[in-house]
Amino acid sequence: MIDVNALIGPYPFRYVPHPDPDVLARVLDREEIASAWVGHLPSAFYRDATQGNAQLYSALVPHAKRLRPVPTIRPDWPDWPGSLAAAREAGAPSVRAYPQLWQLGPGDSRMSELAIACGEAKLAVTLTVRFEDLRQRHPMDVAGDLQPSAVRALARAGQDVRLIVTAAGREFIEEVHWGLTPAEQKRVFWDFSWVWGPPEDHLAKLFATIGSHRFVFGTHWPLRLAQNARASLELLPREHARAKLADPDKLFAG
Amino acid sequence: MTEPLVDAHAHFLWEGCGRSDWREVNSARLRAGEAIGITCHVASILGTFGYASPTYFPAPDDVTAGNNAMLALCRKHRALVRMLVCVNPNHTAHAKKEIARCLEHGAVGIKLAASRRADDPMLDPVCELAARHSLPVLHHVWQHRRREWPNQEVSDGADLARLARRHPTVTFILAHIGGGGDYQHSYAAIRDVPNIVADTSGSGVDRGMLDAAVGALGSQRLLWGSDITMETGLAKLRALEHTGLSSAEDIRDIRWRNAARVFGPSVARGFQAGAKPRRTRGSPTRRPKR
Numbered sequence: 001m002i003d004v005n006a007l008i009g010p011y012p013f014r015y016v017p018h019p020d021p022d023v024l025a026r027v028l029d030r031e032e033i034a035s036a037w038v039g040h041l042p043s044a045f046y047r048d049a050t051q052g053n054a055q056l057y058s059a060l061v062p063h064a065k066r067l068r069p070v071p072t073i074r075p076d077w078p079d080w081p082g083s084l085a086a087a088r089e090a091g092a093p094s095v096r097a098y099p100q101l102w103q104l105g106p107g108d109s110r111m112s113e114l115a116i117a118c119g120e121a122k123l124a125v126t127l128t129v130r131f132e133d134l135r136q137r138h139p140m141d142v143a144g145d146l147q148p149s150a151v152r153a154l155a156r157a158g159q160d161v162r163l164i165v166t167a168a169g170r171e172f173i174e175e176v177h178w179g180l181t182p183a184e185q186k187r188v189f190w191d192f193s194w195v196w197g198p199p200e201d202h203l204a205k206l207f208a209t210i211g212s213h214r215f216v217f218g219t220h221w222p223l224r225l226a227q228n229a230r231a232s233l234e235l236l237p238r239e240h241a242r243a244k245l246a247d248p249d250k251l252f253a254g
Numbered sequence: 255m256t257e258p259l260v261d262a263h264a265h266f267l268w269e270g271c272g273r274s275d276w277r278e279v280n281s282a283r284l285r286a287g288e289a290i291g292i293t294c295h296v297a298s299i300l301g302t303f304g305y306a307s308p309t310y311f312p313a314p315d316d317v318t319a320g321n322n323a324m325l326a327l328c329r330k331h332r333a334l335v336r337m338l339v340c341v342n343p344n345h346t347a348h349a350k351k352e353i354a355r356c357l358e359h360g361a362v363g364i365k366l367a368a369s370r371r372a373d374d375p376m377l378d379p380v381c382e383l384a385a386r387h388s389l390p391v392l393h394h395v396w397q398h399r400r401r402e403w404p405n406q407e408v409s410d411g412a413d414l415a416r417l418a419r420r421h422p423t424v425t426f427i428l429a430h431i432g433g434g435g436d437y438q439h440s441y442a443a444i445r446d447v448p449n450i451v452a453d454t455s456g457s458g459v460d461r462g463m464l465d466a467a468v469g470a471l472g473s474q475r476l477l478w479g480s481d482i483t484m485e486t487g488l489a490k491l492r493a494l495e496h497t498g499l500s501s502a503e504d505i506r507d508i509r510w511r512n513a514a515r516v517f518g519p520s521v522a523r524g525f526q527a528g529a530k531p532r533r534t535r536g537s538p539t540r541r542p543k544r
Contacts, residue, residue, distance in 0.1 A: 014438075017462045030496075133458055135434035136397065196457065197485030198286035199279045225459040228489035235286045235485050 002248045003028070003036040003226075004094070004126070005166040005191045005218025006067075008059060009052075011131065012045055013138035019222035021063050027226050028066060033217075035066045037248065039096045039126070041222075043072040050083060057090050070126055072096045075114035076104060084117055093248065094124035094164060099150055106149040112157040119160030122252050127151060129167040129194070131223055148175040155184045162251045166191045166218050170202035177210045185210075189246055191218025197232045204237050212243035256291065257506070258522040260513035261487070263392065263429060263455040263479030264297035266335075268323035270316070272305030280327075284334075286484040290491070294521045295331075296513065298338040298365035298392070299324045310368040310394070310406035314348040317341060321352055325359050333523050338365040338392055343376045353383050362517040363390040363427075372409035373416035381421040390516045392427040392453070393417075397435030410435065411443030411450075418450045425449055425516050430481050432456025432490070437463055441470035448475075451516060454508070455479035459486045465497045473504035477513050 008019050019041065028036060038060060043052030053071035060067045073083045073095045087095055095118055099111050118125050129146045151165055155176070165176070165188060173190055180188070192215055196202040207215070219226045236243065264283065267276035287295060299320035301312025312320065317340055324337045339356035341349035341364060353364060364384055370376050372393055384391050396408035411428055418426045428444055431437040433456030444450040452467060454476060467476055478494075480487030494500050494508060514527030 014460075015462060017465065132460075133434055136436050136458070139400075196483050199283035199484060200482065201279075201282050203485075222461055225461055225489045225493045227492045228459045228486060231485040231488040231492070235289055235488060237282070237285065 001033045001217050003033050003219050003221070003229075004164055004216045004248050005193055006036040006221045007039045007041040007223070008056070009041040009043075011041055011223060013132070013141050016222050021059050021067055024221065025063050025066060027221060031219075031226050031230060033219075033226075035068065037070045037093055037126075038067045039070040040072060044096070044098045044101055044128075044131075046072075048077060049074055053083065053086070068093055070094045070096050072098070073114060074102055075110040076102060080114065081117065084114075084121060084123070087123065088121055092123060094118075094126045096126045096128070098128060100146045101143045106147055107153045111150070111154060115154045115161045115163070116158040119158055119162060124162040124164050124189075124251050125154065126164045126166060127154075129165065129169075129172060131167070148172050148179070151176045151188065152179050155180050155187050159183070159187075160252075161187050163188045164191065164216060164218075164248075164251075165189070167194045167220060169194050170196065170206060173206060173210070177214070185214070188214070189216050189248075189251060190214060191216055191220075191229075192232055193218045193220040193224060193229055195232065197235045201237065203232050204240050207236070207240050207243050212240070213246050216246050216248050256293065258293040258510035258514075258525050259291045259491075260294045260296060260478065260510045260517075260521050261287065261292045261480050262296050262427065262477035262513050262517075263453045263481045264295040265482060266295075266297050266299055266324065266327055267303065268299060268320065270305065270319050270323065271303045283484065284331075287334075290484065290488050293510070294334060294336055294513075296336045296338060296362060296517060296521060297324065297327070298340045300340050300365070300367050308405055311344075312340070312342050312367070312369070314342065314345045317348070317352060321356055325356065328360060333520070336517065336521050337361045338363045340365040340367065341380060342367075342369045343374075343380050344369055346376070346379050349380055350383055353380070353387075353389070357387055357389065360520070361389070362520060363392055366391055366393045368394045368396075368406035368408055371407055372413040377417055378420065381417065381424050384424045385421055390425040390427055392429055395429045395433070395435075395440065397431065397433070397437045398439035399435070411440035414450060415443050415447045418444075418447045422449055425451060427477065427516070428452040430454075430456035430479070431467055432458030432460070432463060432486060433481060434458065438466060441466060445470050451475045451477055451512065453477045453479040454490050455481035455487060457481075457483040457486050459489050459493075464490060464493055465499055468497055468499040468504070473500055473507045474512055476508045477516065478508050478510075
């Protein structure tokens with residue numbers, strides 16, 4: 001199992017206990033998760049993410065075998081292709097982008113350019129619908145959630161694009177999935193860190209309708225309990241007990 | 255015998271909810287409950303959950319029909335399901351009648367949704383009845399009310415604290431610390447009000463939420479629960495062991511002993527919660543009926 005949605009570093013709007021790579025490694029052990037794709041949480045809020053990426057790369061060095069860096073790249077920042085080249089060199093499997101925090105609306109050509117360039121480099125783009133529940137946000141946290149239309153626009157940007165959308169709920173996932181052609185649907189993968197389990201069984205319904213192969217495992221650590229994603233799988237109805245998730249290392253295969 | 259696990263905040267649906275899948279949802283709760291190890295679902299039905307009248311402002315007839323459906327579930331599932339009687343305090347006479355009626359059939363507490371602000375005097379007759387019959391009151395709470403929200407008259411921890419101070423012999427349960435809003439505000443608001451306990455339910459699984467709850471309230475003022483997302487309940491149950499603040503005894507309290515003290519021994523049949531709880535910042539015990 002690979003956790004594609006882990007982060008390190010503090011969060012500006014509330015206290016998060018020990019969001020450190022050492023602790024993350026211990027959590028992976030405890031939860032029997034083989035490895036994680038790790039972003040740098042403060043970089044989402046930096047104007048220039050370059051220094052945050054440098055912090056991320058150096059912080060993960062002691063855990064290089066298990067924790068793979070997922071740097072943040074702003075496509076509205078000068079020399080972002082240089083950051084992408086650095087990400088490739090660092091062995092990143094994906095890059096993180098937060099268009100809603102950067103006021104890059106759905107259909108913004110700069111986001112499309114980033115997604116296409118990442119696809120050509122065989123890197124996925126990781127999008128985050130939300131860090132926190134809309135109802136608990138700090139008064140200064142006014143960016144709002146990522147919109148489904150933004151994901152649809154990126155999925156249509158090019159055939160090599162691969163998106164990992166984290167922290168989406170059922171309605172968001174369905175709106176995007178059924179608003180894409182079958183070819184476009186194959187470019188989008190979802191983590192289920194915010195998808196409800198029983199009794200409403202949203203995850204089971206999504207597995208039944210759009211298929212478990214469209215989903216990857218993600219915890220949203222350190223903001224959310226790492227136990228939650230595993231609990232979601234364990235509480236699936238019997239018919240989905242052996243549902244097979246997508247392999248994050250093979251997002252570009254087929 | 256397996257150690258009990260009491261879900262202090264559960265809901266069931268019924269045919270009057272206008273959902274064709276209501277049986278499947280109820281079955282899913284029982285299925286997941288079995289997988290988690292829940293030995294008692296303490297549940298309520300809020301009228302028609304919005305079908306005939308609003309979920310948080312249920313009409314009296316819908317309240318009665320929902321409570322009837324809940325009573326039927328209790329009869330069907332016996333020890334596995336216990337009932338909180340739902341009332342709308344805007345209809346005082348009806349609310350009092352419903353409480354008396356359902357108490358006679360085994361209700362173990364009262365459920366107040368968001369029909370009226372928690373500190374409103376309209377809630378006093380309900381709370382006086384709760385005091386008379388030693389019934390706890392589970393109150394829907396928005397963790398830090400910074401503005402009005404549609405479809406409910408929300409209350410937060412501070413509102414509930416004012417009500418609880420007016421009724422010091424009643425145990426109030428602050429609903430779902432993971433149910434939206436700023437739970438840290440709630441902890442600060444109720445910390446010094448010992449007759450308020452909090453349930454851990456809700457879709458929120460923020461890291462630090464449980465640690466802060468145990469730190470602020472003590473393990474004897476927390477009830478484990480799921481509300482409408484049981485996977486988050488399971489995650490929190492497992493996370494309790496890793497808060498660094500919860501001993502095995504603390505976890506036992508949160509799993510079921512506090513619930514047995516608050517709702518009465520019927521929610522943990524065959525087990526003794528302990529007549530004399532360890533007191534940490536006030537730990538309410540259900541008083542014997544007068």
